[in-house]
Amino acid sequence: MTGDHQALALLLFSGFVAVTLGITTWVSRRRHGSAEEFYAGGRLFTPMENGFAIAGDYMSAASFLGISGLIALYGYDGLLYGVGFLVAWLVVLFLVAELVRNCGRFTLADVVAARMSERPVRIATGTSSVVVSVFYLVAQMVGAGSLVALLLGRTGGAARVWAVIGVGALMVIYVSLGGMRATTWIQIVKAVLLLSGTVVLTVLVLLRFHGDVDRLLLTAAERSGQGRAFLAPGLKYGGDWTARLDFISLGLALVLGTAGLPHILSRFYTVPTARAARRSVVWSIGLIGSFYLMTIVLGFGAAALVGPQTVRASNAAGNTAVPLLALDLGGGAGSTGGTVLFAVVAAVAFATILAVVAGITLASSASVAHDLYASLRRSRGTGPRGEVAVARWAAVGVGVVAIALGLLARDLNVAFLVGLAFAVAASANLPVLLYSLFWRGLTTRGAVWAVYGGLLPAIGLVVLSPVVSGSPDSLFPGVDFQYFPLENPGVVSIPLGFLAGWLGTVTSDEVADEAKYAETEVRSLTGAGAA
Amino acid sequence: MPARDMAYEDPWYDALATGWGGLDGTGVPATTVPPARGGPGVTRTRDVYVEVQRSQAFQEMRGRYRRFVVPGTAAFLVWYVGYVVAATTAPGLMARPVAGAVNVGMVAGLGQFLTTFLLTWAYARHARLRRDRAALDLRWDTQELARGAQGGAS
Numbered sequence: 200m201t202g203d204h205q206a207l208a209l210l211l212f213s214g215f216v217a218v219t220l221g222i223t224t225w226v227s228r229r230r231h232g233s234a235e236e237f238y239a240g241g242r243l244f245t246p247m248e249n250g251f252a253i254a255g256d257y258m259s260a261a262s263f264l265g266i267s268g269l270i271a272l273y274g275y276d277g278l279l280y281g282v283g284f285l286v287a288w289l290v291v292l293f294l295v296a297e298l299v300r301n302c303g304r305f306t307l308a309d310v311v312a313a314r315m316s317e318r319p320v321r322i323a324t325g326t327s328s329v330v331v332s333v334f335y336l337v338a339q340m341v342g343a344g345s346l347v348a349l350l351l352g353r354t355g356g357a358a359r360v361w362a363v364i365g366v367g368a369l370m371v372i373y374v375s376l377g378g379m380r381a382t383t384w385i386q387i388v389k390a391v392l393l394l395s396g397t398v399v400l401t402v403l404v405l406l407r408f409h410g411d412v413d414r415l416l417l418t419a420a421e422r423s424g425q426g427r428a429f430l431a432p433g434l435k436y437g438g439d440w441t442a443r444l445d446f447i448s449l450g451l452a453l454v455l456g457t458a459g460l461p462h463i464l465s466r467f468y469t470v471p472t473a474r475a476a477r478r479s480v481v482w483s484i485g486l487i488g489s490f491y492l493m494t495i496v497l498g499f500g501a502a503a504l505v506g507p508q509t510v511r512a513s514n515a516a517g518n519t520a521v522p523l524l525a526l527d528l529g530g531g532a533g534s535t536g537g538t539v540l541f542a543v544v545a546a547v548a549f550a551t552i553l554a555v556v557a558g559i560t561l562a563s564s565a566s567v568a569h570d571l572y573a574s575l576r577r578s579r580g581t582g583p584r585g586e587v588a589v590a591r592w593a594a595v596g597v598g599v600v601a602i603a604l605g606l607l608a609r610d611l612n613v614a615f616l617v618g619l620a621f622a623v624a625a626s627a628n629l630p631v632l633l634y635s636l637f638w639r640g641l642t643t644r645g646a647v648w649a650v651y652g653g654l655l656p657a658i659g660l661v662v663l664s665p666v667v668s669g670s671p672d673s674l675f676p677g678v679d680f681q682y683f684p685l686e687n688p689g690v691v692s693i694p695l696g697f698l699a700g701w702l703g704t705v706t707s708d709e710v711a712d713e714a715k716y717a718e719t720e721v722r723s724l725t726g727a728g729a730a
Numbered sequence: 731m732p733a734r735d736m737a738y739e740d741p742w743y744d745a746l747a748t749g750w751g752g753l754d755g756t757g758v759p760a761t762t763v764p765p766a767r768g769g770p771g772v773t774r775t776r777d778v779y780v781e782v783q784r785s786q787a788f789q790e791m792r793g794r795y796r797r798f799v800v801p802g803t804a805a806f807l808v809w810y811v812g813y814v815v816a817a818t819t820a821p822g823l824m825a826r827p828v829a830g831a832v833n834v835g836m837v838a839g840l841g842q843f844l845t846t847f848l849l850t851w852a853y854a855r856h857a858r859l860r861r862d863r864a865a866l867d868l869r870w871d872t873q874e875l876a877r878g879a880q881g882g883a884s
Contacts, residue, residue: 275817275835275836275839278839279814279839282810282839283810285842285843286806286842288846289802289803289806289846289849292850292853293799293853294803297857413830413831416830416831417830417831420831427825427827430831430833430835430836431833432817432818432824432825436817436818437821443818444818446814446818447814447815450814451811454807454810473865474857477854477857481850481851481854484846484847485847488843488846488847491843713780714776714777714779714780715776717779717780717783720779720792721779721782721783721788721868721872724791724795724861724865724868725865725866725868726865727868727869727873728873
């Protein structure tokens with residue numbers, strides 16, 4: 200990468216940082232310091248604004264760079280990711296968004312704890328929310344490091360470390376000073392930037408082939424050297440049966456995990472009503488779906504115009520396919536158009552990472568302050584204002600942990616880490632959420648068991664998986680305590696979460712409180728007494 | 731697929747008065763005031779919710795919600811899991827050509843996008859036409875009852 204690219208990309212990115220810091224200062228000047236303001240941005244965003252913000256929260260760099268990169272390298276198999284990420288939104292729309300908006304105030308634990316003995320349930324769901332957020336954050340930090348290394352043309356070294364630290368510091372500033380209102384506006388700006396960039400590239404790819412998608416696909420297949428096999432599944436996940444089962448496991452985690460992601464759930468509290476929450480999800484499904492459709496075009500476009508060999512030579516995981524495609528579409532290396540497009544894509548990818556980490560940091564600081572701190576210190580009587588102060592500091596703490604882990608885990612694959620976060624969310628958060636919304640008989644023990652019964656197996660199986668030990672690519676290649684063959688634990692741990700919740704309920708002496716369930720059901724469907 | 735049954739032209743009042751898809755067409759308007767209103771037994775806020783939960787208007791609305799989301803969720807989960815399993819276990823089937831460069835796998839993948847958009851539209855429409863008004867009325871009634879209960883208890 201030449202100096203021109205770097206200078207222009209850094210300039211554009213600095214522009215984005217300046218705008219977002221401006222938003223943060225502007226927002227924080229008018230703040231009142233209430234919990235409503237910090238966690239939920241005053242609940243007065245419109246469905247369209249929130250729809251863009253949800254899309255901004257969800258379309259991470261893993262999607263923009265990762266999925267199109269996978270398609271460029273393996274053809275059809277990359278498309279499977281995009282389908283899973285999109286279909287997951289139907290679970291959110293049908294079963295979660297409106298009901299959660301109606302019964303909760305700030306976090307997932309609010310919904311569950313309303314029916315149960317509050318303390319144990321709040322501690323359990325708060326813990327699992329923080330764990331999910333940290334996994335997701337680490338993935339984004341690793342992505343930021345790789346992107347910088349790519350831009351500056353060196354792998355490893357000081358640039359990467361400083362990128363991770365810089366991203367961490369910025370996200371802490373956004374969140375602790377600006378709260379939900381600043382974070383939401385940053386997501387909106389980022390979503391608009393990312394979608395515009397993707398639209399421009401897609402149009403350029405289609406123009407190059409005169410709108411002939413068939414020829415685009417055939418050229419990609421030919422250039423890949425795989426022929427027609429490039430356009431069918433099997434190149435990446437078609438190995439032995441373990442690899443295939445692993446992919447099914449990932450597919451389950453993707454489709455069920457979204458509804459358990461704390462930073463997605465907390466977005467529904469930024470709109471005034473359940474109806475607005477539903478309309479924001481409809482907006483976001485439209486935006487996210489169009490985005491994934493365009494990444495498919497970009498992926499095959501990169502395969503056809505740049506070629507899988509060139510992509511692989513630049514980055515083995517395919518993460519550079521889109522920047523390389525932009526360079527080619529602009530007129531090739533050395534041309535002005537190529538330089539500008541490349542810089543724009545790089546800056547958009549940075550902005551994406553920055554916005555996503557801000558959203559997750561806010562959600563996890565809410566879990567720490569509103570769920571964990573508030574339950575552990577309830578006896579001392581902390582007011583909501585004290586809680587917001589704790590949340591601001593929690594954002595700093597989460598930022599430090601994420602920076603440290605991001606530096607430690609920098610050699611792990613980004614898409615894999617995201618898949619893991621989804622698996623933990625689907626195993627630990629989704630069962631307890633669905634049970635408490637729809638199951639009359641759920642007891643406190645059942646709720647707590649559902650959380651830990653999904654969380655512990657999910658993490659335990661990852662520790663025992665080939666990711667951590669026992670293969671040359673694992674985290675500790677020297678030792679071997681690999682007893683579980685799959686990389687993604689979802690296919691085992693998600694059913695275990697549901698099973699544990701049921702088991703805990705049927706074995707407990709407590710009888711579920713009918714009146715409490717009536718309250719949850721009536722409130723969730725009508726919005727009576729909603730915050 | 732539930733989307734097929736959504737052929738209503740007119741919206742709002744008609745739609746509220748008849749059941750969705752003819753399955754729950756009892757003709758009872760969902761806007762019925764909960765029978766508990768002003769009843770003598772309501773003294774505590776927690777009883778208000780039990781009362782509302784047992785009211786016909788609420789059960790009707792809950793039924794409409796469940797009759798849409800349960801089959802809808804089952805349908806898209808089966809369709810999605812079937813797609814993932816087919817893509818991993820039967821690549822030969824997915825590679826069968828349809829037209830030009832497009833094969834069965836491409837059609838199925840784009841089909842997933844299409845059904846997601848369609849179900850989103852169908853759900854939003856169903857909620858707007860069959861639930862929103864009833865929910866608003868019930869919300870109002872519940873809050874009124876709760877206020878009355880709090881007043882009575884003090």
